[in-house]
Amino acid sequence: MKKVLFLVMCLLILAFGISAYAAEKPADFVEGDGKTYELMVSTQLADSHPFCRGFYAIAKRVDERTGGKMTVKVFPSAQLGSDEDVIEQAIQGVNVAVVTDAGRMANYVKDMGIVGMAYFADNYDEVMKVQQTEFWKECVRKLAAENGIRVLSFNWFDGARHFLTNKPVRKPEDLRGVRIRTPGAPAWSRSVAALGATPVTMGWTDVYNAVQQKAIDGCEAQHSASYGLRVYEVLKYINKTAHFQLLNGLIVGESWFSTLPASYKTLLVEEFEKQGKITAAEVIEKSDVFEGMMVKEGMEVVEVDLAAFKKASEAAYEELGFAEQRKAIYREIGKE
Numbered sequence: 001m002k003k004v005l006f007l008v009m010c011l012l013i014l015a016f017g018i019s020a021y022a023a024e025k026p027a028d029f030v031e032g033d034g035k036t037y038e039l040m041v042s043t044q045l046a047d048s049h050p051f052c053r054g055f056y057a058i059a060k061r062v063d064e065r066t067g068g069k070m071t072v073k074v075f076p077s078a079q080l081g082s083d084e085d086v087i088e089q090a091i092q093g094v095n096v097a098v099v100t101d102a103g104r105m106a107n108y109v110k111d112m113g114i115v116g117m118a119y120f121a122d123n124y125d126e127v128m129k130v131q132q133t134e135f136w137k138e139c140v141r142k143l144a145a146e147n148g149i150r151v152l153s154f155n156w157f158d159g160a161r162h163f164l165t166n167k168p169v170r171k172p173e174d175l176r177g178v179r180i181r182t183p184g185a186p187a188w189s190r191s192v193a194a195l196g197a198t199p200v201t202m203g204w205t206d207v208y209n210a211v212q213q214k215a216i217d218g219c220e221a222q223h224s225a226s227y228g229l230r231v232y233e234v235l236k237y238i239n240k241t242a243h244f245q246l247l248n249g250l251i252v253g254e255s256w257f258s259t260l261p262a263s264y265k266t267l268l269v270e271e272f273e274k275q276g277k278i279t280a281a282e283v284i285e286k287s288d289v290f291e292g293m294m295v296k297e298g299m300e301v302v303e304v305d306l307a308a309f310k311k312a313s314e315a316a317y318e319e320l321g322f323a324e325q326r327k328a329i330y331r332e333i334g335k336e
Contacts, residue, residue, distance in 0.1 A: 030065045033261045037070045039252070039268070042086045043099040044204040046228035047076040050286065051099065051156060051248070054279035058271045070264055078205045084184070090253035091148045097252045097272075099156070103185035105139075105249075108147040112139045113187035114322045114329070118195060118243040118313035124157045124284060127247045129333040131155070135325075143251070150257040153272035154249030157280035158222045159287045160242035163197070164231055165218035168302045169239040172196035172312040181207050181219040186320060188244075192220060194316035195243060195309055208234060222246050223290035224283055232297035239302045241309050250276075 041055045052074055059072035080086050084107075086098045106113030114120060115136075121127045130136050131154060143149040163169055165178060175196030182192045184201035192199040200216050204225065210216045211234040218235055219226075220243070226232075250272050257265060295301060317323045330336045 025067070026064055028065055029067065030263045030267045032066060032069045032264055035069070037260060037264065038095055039070070039072050040080065040094075040096040041072060041074045041099075041250070042078075042080040042083070042096055043074075043076055044078045044083060045076055045099065045225060047074075049076070049224055049228050050279050050282050051158070051224075052076050054156075054275045054282075057278075058275050061271055062267065065267060066264070070267070078203060082203050087149075087251070090251065090256070093253055093255040095252075095256050097152060097250045099248050100251055101183075101185075101246065101248050102154075103183060103187040105143065105149070105251075106185055106187055108149060109139045109142045111135070111325065112143075113185065113320065114325055115247065116185065116187035116191075116244065117316060117320075117322060117326075118191035119310050120326065121245045123245060124247075124280060126333065126335065127157065127245050128155065130329060133329060133332045135329055135332065144254050148254040149251050150254045152250040152252060152268055153276045154247065155273060155276035155280060156248040156250065157276075157283060158224055158246040158248055159283050161220050161222045161244040161246055162241050163218060163220045163239040163243075164226060164235045164237065164299075165239060166236045168237050168300075169241075169304065170302060171305045171308045178218060179216045181210065181216050187316075190316040190319055191243065191313060194314070194319070195241070195312050204229065207231065211235060220244070223287050223294070227290045227294055232294045232299045236299060237302050238291065238294060238299050239304055241304050241306070243309060243313070 043051060045051050055072070055074045059074060062070050062072050080096065083098055083100060083104060086096055087100060090096050090098055101116055102112045103116030106116065115127065115130060140151050143151060163175065163180065169175055172195055178197050179200050180192055180197040181202050182188045182199045189199040189201065202210060207219050208229055208231065211218065219231065291301065317326060
């Protein structure tokens with residue numbers, strides 16, 4: 001009789017343990033293959049940037065939804081190296097996701113560069129419409145099939161970019177001879193040159209010291225990044241050109257992505273897409289807040305001749321052969 005009671009007690013304890021374990025699982029729990037996986041997220045942006053807060057939120061949800069079987073670790077401020085270097089590492093199979101943009105992806109699929117050109121889009125909604133086009137879908141397919149790059153999401157909007165300098169800029173002629181830091185991709189550098197400046201390629205985290213050492217005269221950036229890098233300590237003017245509408249994406253190497261169970265592939269795409277929308281809304285909402293904080297720190301806002309800058313940007317489209325392609329995309333999204 002004692003043995004029977006003992007067995008009954010063991011079964012009850014086991015059943016309780018199983019039910020408790022099941023109760024702890026979230027409703028959207030994702031089963032894997034029993035193995036553990038880790039994904040590093042690399043960005044040049046500061047830890048205080050809204051993107052990084054978004055990545056930490058993803059890390060928490062992925063951990064919860066996999067029961068700790070997949071972990072996401074965030075590396076801000078270029079801790080893992082330049083974007084270009086880390087992208088190459090990802091292609092080689094390193095378990096890292098990189099914050100990137102269409103301009104940089106044009107190094108692999110040239111046509112993507114048009115999305116990073118000056119005045120290609122006027123706002124977030126226009127940029128997102130492009131993602132629904134066959135043009136964009138084909139670019140993403142080529143990244144994976146021909147270059148080993150998998151897009152997790154490309155909806156991380158970071159706002160409009162402006163020129164930040166130590167002299168006021170109101171028209172393209174005011175940028176003549178002004179050395180401006182910009183990413184090295186042709187879509188960026190040729191656009192900045194067309195707008196009147198002398199483009200200088202360097203990492204974002206090097207900008208502060210480069211201005212101090214007079215290696216450059218300024219930069220062009222979005223408010224969230226400018227405030228995070230404290231450019232207000234070394235630059236005086238925010239010249240409101242809004243020349244780029246910065247849409248970022250998260251990419252991983254196709255070789256690493258292919259090692260994941262299908263359920264984890266879906267999980268990552270879901271989480272990065274979901275958080276991208278949330279973070280984009282936050283960036284849009286806080287853009288004026290970041291500007292206000294920089295003004296409070298002593299910067300001055302300069303309104304520019306926007307028509308003159310838009311006209312100047314046309315030279316870059318002709319130089320890179322994007323003029324006709326732009327017309328075709330505009331027709332597809334109904335902009336004309």
